[in-house]
Amino acid sequence: MPEIIVTGAAGFIGSFVATALLDRGQQVLGIDSLNAYYDPALKKARLQRLEGRNGFRFRQVDIADEAALKSGLEDVLPEAHHIIHLAAQAGVRYSIQQPEDYVRANLNGHFNMLQMARQAPKLEHLVYASSSSVYGASKKVPFALDDAADHPVSLYAATKRADELLSISYSRIFWLPQTGLRFFTVYGPWGRPDMAYYKFTKAILEGQPIETYAGGALQRDFTYIDDIVAGVLAALDRPPPVGGEEPHRLFNLGNDSPESVNALVTAIEAACGRKAQRIDQPMPLGDVPKTWADISASRQELGYSPTVKLEEGIRHFVAWYREYAKV
Numbered sequence: 604m605p606e607i608i609v610t611g612a613a614g615f616i617g618s619f620v621a622t623a624l625l626d627r628g629q630q631v632l633g634i635d636s637l638n639a640y641y642d643p644a645l646k647k648a649r650l651q652r653l654e655g656r657n658g659f660r661f662r663q664v665d666i667a668d669e670a671a672l673k674s675g676l677e678d679v680l681p682e683a684h685h686i687i688h689l690a691a692q693a694g695v696r697y698s699i700q701q702p703e704d705y706v707r708a709n710l711n712g713h714f715n716m717l718q719m720a721r722q723a724p725k726l727e728h729l730v731y732a733s734s735s736s737v738y739g740a741s742k743k744v745p746f747a748l749d750d751a752a753d754h755p756v757s758l759y760a761a762t763k764r765a766d767e768l769l770s771i772s773y774s775r776i777f778w779l780p781q782t783g784l785r786f787f788t789v790y791g792p793w794g795r796p797d798m799a800y801y802k803f804t805k806a807i808l809e810g811q812p813i814e815t816y817a818g819g820a821l822q823r824d825f826t827y828i829d830d831i832v833a834g835v836l837a838a839l840d841r842p843p844p845v846g847g848e849e850p851h852r853l854f855n856l857g858n859d860s861p862e863s864v865n866a867l868v869t870a871i872e873a874a875c876g877r878k879a880q881r882i883d884q885p886m887p888l889g890d891v892p893k894t895w896a897d898i899s900a901s902r903q904e905l906g907y908s909p910t911v912k913l914e915e916g917i918r919h920f921v922a923w924y925r926e927y928a929k930v
């Protein structure tokens with residue numbers, strides 16, 4: 604059985620997607636640069652769980668390095684049927700401090716992956732990660748696929764929207780079937796240390812203050828990792844139908860249930876059994892007041908149906924964190 608190439612396999616979402624593919628008997632070639640945007644020990648620990656499993660191989664490759672990517676994939680491309688491309692420089696705020704990293708990983712890296720996909724003669728489907736941030740600070744909610752996505756408020760968002768446009772052009776010119784998934788604030792065990800739920804949990808358990816913005820009124824459509832993984836696999840199994848102008852589709856993968864940061868803090872306090880000490884700051888540059896996914900197309904076309912409520916997902920995260928961090 605040909606391997607499925609998963610980029611960003613040592614990342615939060617990628618490691619769970621790889622696990623789910625292995626669970627259903629598929630073979631996975633994981634690619635990741637293991638960069639130090641956050642503690643590489645966490646990426647290695649995620650990988651360790653995968654490396655013991657039948658059907659998993661890993662290659663440390665930087666997708667922005669064209670020559671390295673080519674030689675890393677050369678032997679598998681002739682037989683590759685599916686690629687799940689999740690590697691990227693994530694994070695909205697860091698894109699203001701370090702824009703070059705986003706141009707490299709998200710623009711050059713995405714372009715290189717499209718070039719690789721073109722060279723895979725049997726490729727049936729490339730699924731890639733986009734983001735809710737492409738909707739910018741839109742006041743019209745929920746965010747729907749036919750809403751304009753041309754006013755990014757961060758460079759991160761701009762690179763993700765650019766990825767979608769690059770993909771649309773390649774799907775049309777080279778008839779490369781693709782699906783872009785706009786993820787909405789994904790959280791859960793083994794999650795990313797740069798995200799609020801992780802930082803809040805760590806600080807609360809260490810007795811440190813947490814920093815909230817705009818009185819905690821910002822709202823996010825927090826989406827649990829298991830729901831996201833189910834959506835990624837459902838998308839993978841349903842390439843765009845033939846017959847249209849371009850074999851490319853976009854979907855929102857969110858929870859359709861926005862919650863405030865105050866509600867997030869309350870859920871974390873309950874799961875930790877401790878109260879947070881809060882310091883409030885104004886909303887930072889690049890952030891948006893609210894996200895909310897319209898998932899009607901994902902429900903209809905992918906059978907996507909998120910089930911995990913914030914309190915439950917946060918309980919799972921806090922239980923994992925206490926064990927991982929030994930606190």
Ligand SMILES: NC(=O)c1ccc[n+]([C@@H]2O[C@H](COP(=O)([O-])OP(=O)(O)OC[C@H]3O[C@@H](n4cnc5c(N)ncnc54)[C@H](O)[C@@H]3O)[C@@H](O)[C@H]2O)c1
Nearest residue numbers: 611613614615616636638665666690691732734786788789
């Ligand atoms: N987690 C979320 O809430 C969220 C929301 C919207 C979109 N996304 C997107 O989903 C994808 C996965 O996100 P995540 O939360 O798992 O992030 P993550 O940072 O945990 O995973 C991304 C992985 O990509 C790897 N990577 C980065 N640059 C690379 C490069 N040049 N070459 C090879 N590997 C590289 C990193 O080492 C990391 O392991 C990303 O594309 C991200 O932009 C995530």
